Amino acid sequence: MKHRLKITVCILLLFLITGYFTKFVYTHPYVGVMVTQNNEGQIIVSESSPQKYWGFGKIYTGDQIVEVNGQPAQDYYPIRMFDSLEQASSIALDRTGPDGVVKRVTFEVSPQLPRNELLTHLIFPWLALLMFSGLSIVIYRRKKSDPAAIQLILFFLSIGLAYFSSFSSGRANPVGMIILYFSMSSVPIFFIQFLKLYLESYQEMLTGRFTMRIFYLLIAAINVIEITRVFYRSRLGDYNSGLMLFYFAGINIYIVIRLIQKFALHRKQNSPMRSLFKFILIGHVSGFAPFIFLFAIPQLFGMAFMSAEISAIFLLIIPFVYLYMFTTKQLFDVDFLLSRFFYYAGIAFFPTIAISVLASLLLTQHNQFWVRWGQLFLVSYLLIILMLFLKEYADLKLRPSLNKDMHNFQGSLGRFSARISRVMKLTDLERVLEQEIYQVLPVKKAVFVTVDTNRLQELTLSEPLDGIRNSLIAAIQSAVGKLDVGTIFSLQRGIGVVAGKKLNRLHILWLDDKGSRTKYNLDELAWLRTLANYSAIVYENLYLVESLVEELEAEFRKKNGNASSPWLSRLIFTLSEKERRKLASDLHDSALQDQLIWYRNLESAMLDHxxxxxxxxxxxNIKEGLLDVIHQIRETCNELRPPLLQEMGIVEALRGLFEQAQIRSDFVVDFHPGTFTADINDDQLLTLYRIVQELLRNASKHAKASTIRIALGQEGNHDILLTYKDNGIGLKLEELQDSYHHMGLSGIKERVNSLEGDITFKSAPGQGLEVRIILPLDSARLSQEA
Structure with missing residues (x-):
């Protein structure tokens, strides 16, 4: 309750002060005339008014002010205390003409603010104060329990009050001067206090208590001197104090130095905090630098480059920077902004020089007004067209070399497009996309979410995404019908990217906040959209393949009434065998031949030297190693493409396979071949070979068998019979349902099913494995299916 009472009192006091200043400024136009007292005690105009103020063209340098508001000029308070002619309603002066005659001139000052001053001296200050007050309310409602929030509110209000009171102070109002001194001296102190408390939440120290005490003592001393000067200037002497401007510039330079030190330290340590300090540093310099370096410091030497009103407008940058920093968890990508700024500043430099030189030459010609401006327009227009052409060239040639991230993005797109060309499943696509994102962006986590837009309320997410469920649902609902592929939307934490879309199903990639706490910049967002579009094409192709498979299976079931699809399985195995043959050919023609050449070169070198x-x-030893590699490549080629399988027949091909297997492994194969009265087609021949090859591989890797018995023959007139038995460790038959751990045996089942055969397993732990396979020899039906 007491806290609210204090706030209410402060607000009322603030509006009373601003109300008083408003009335004062509105009824006192800015005269803009400075005077001085000569040795004879006369008040002489030392500086006439600038063009935009009331005194311009009325009062001239050298005029003698006699009376102001009906009293002698020497007794008029603004003249006596501040050498100023402000607050005057009537002015009487003596002016010496060209003929040496002194003439008395009287002016009446209108008690109403001119239109040009109404905007800059009253409306702008009110808008600024209302903006600062509104921002303060927002901060108080969101962060009122945070001590840093109170300091930030005081910082905002002191800026607004200093800006507002400066126009009363310029009119020689003592109340305005006192408020200006207090508020202006408080601005950097409140900022340091805010920044100190804010950085303490990150275990960072900006300045110590001793330094803060020195600042407070310095403020107190400067305010005492300045306020004493307001009331007792005649006793202190005739001087223009620059203490306040010196203090204001000095303390802000100290802040900048401390921020630079912090940034340099964290950049050296490659800490994520470096982005925070760079953001604060740039925001602070952007806001205070024009006021300090273009007005405050030059004003100490009497030659300001920019008026106080204009330079103070840059201070409005600061509240938005720190409000954003304080109320959000992310920062602008400062590196991205700086790289763009320097790039565009560089390419705009020479066209600006050219336009400025040509403008100065054209405007000094003695042509008619409309001719000069027409020439200037034509030259500027042609130069801008030329600049745009040059920018297009610079974007192509220079920008990639100046922006290192562009190399990453371009290389990433090429790498990603090559990887996704080999993707065959949705899980593979998501894994490739995830790897690419982790390789390029400094993100903490990337997760894929499949969302059914018709069943949003039933959406369940994994543990890392629990905190964004509501914001994800809200974002999808608010953008219903607009979530096309490549759409990027912000969430409570991180962003979402639509990477695939099929009817009411969305494939969304969620990216967590970046480790540097910066927002995703424009280049990163464009790169993510491109990846999403690439991914969407693969998603669509995979959906088409899935739909085609479903249609084929449905058509086959409709035709044959079967629950399975042997034809489709055989098609897949046929495609797989083509890939095996292609790979075997590539290995034989490239890697194997290269190995042979290097082996012969090595052998020749050993003989010749x-x-x-x-x-x-x-x-x-190296030569023997090369021989081993050559042998392994040959064996791999033989496994991928069985040599002369059709020419030698299945029995001889299996004998060769058994010989090679027994050399590599510790088991003995007992082979019992039979005879066939019917021809075996190519599919059956290759299937038998692959089945035996997989059984031997399983015996070598898993079964730990020492003896294997294999029999191949014909059962009746229509079936091929293959039996296998080993004395290995065996397995539980129910484990065969787990296709992940027994992919080899599952592959055998698929191959048998593809030829409409029958397979049975018999095994138990410690009792080895028996397999019985029957393949039909109905060539006509098989050929018709194919």
């Missing part, structure tokens, strides 16, 4: 026994032994 003398060498020590130690070197000879090492090279001999």
């Amino acid at each position: 003398e060498m020590g026994p130690e070197l000879h032994q090492k090279l001999d």
